[in-house]
Amino acid sequence: MLELEIPGFGTVRAEHLVSDFTGTLSVDGKLLSGVEEQLAALAKSLKIHVVTSDTLGVVRSEMKGLPCVLHILSGTDHDLQKEEYVKKLDPGKVIAIGNGKNDRRMLKAARIGIAVSGSEGCAVDALLNADIHVRSAGEGLDLLMHPNRVKATLRY
Numbered sequence: 001m002l003e004l005e006i007p008g009f010g011t012v013r014a015e016h017l018v019s020d021f022t023g024t025l026s027v028d029g030k031l032l033s034g035v036e037e038q039l040a041a042l043a044k045s046l047k048i049h050v051v052t053s054d055t056l057g058v059v060r061s062e063m064k065g066l067p068c069v070l071h072i073l074s075g076t077d078h079d080l081q082k083e084e085y086v087k088k089l090d091p092g093k094v095i096a097i098g099n100g101k102n103d104r105r106m107l108k109a110a111r112i113g114i115a116v117s118g119s120e121g122c123a124v125d126a127l128l129n130a131d132i133h134v135r136s137a138g139e140g141l142d143l144l145m146h147p148n149r150v151k152a153t154l155r156y
Helices: 035-042 078-089 101-109 124-128 137-145 147-154
Strands: 002-006 010-014 016-019 047-052 068-072 094-098 112-116 132-134
Touching: 002 147, 010 094, 016 078, 035 137, 047 078, 078 094, 078 101, 094 101, 094 137, 101 112, 101 124, 112 137, 132 137, 132 147, 137 147
Parallel strands: 016 047, 016 094, 047 068, 094 112, 112 132
Antiparallel strands: 002 010
């Protein structure tokens, strides 16, 4: 569990990290450098979930061996499916990270939503529904590895 007392924002008792894959943890379907190590470290305190549309069909091979629950979406309304996934976990115990328009609802539903602007960009709707904006997934994951940074960003 990641526990923080953030003045003005409240108490955060996160048990889950829910992340998008395409454009968030990866670029052009390849896992970003350093992300594997960060996820392994974070898995000691948070249950990691990768919830993805898997646009390029490579998430299984790229995430193989990593300590995470992999959930590949099907059908339509992936934004609603991601939000429902977070709600089933208990949104108050979730930190979500994503970059796409289909991440906007999960970012808003989560206790803390982190929008990523990586090489594949960030949808404005994702940005507007997040609590924190970072330039890369590595930066977002690093925030969670150094939780006082989250506290400094979200306090008011």
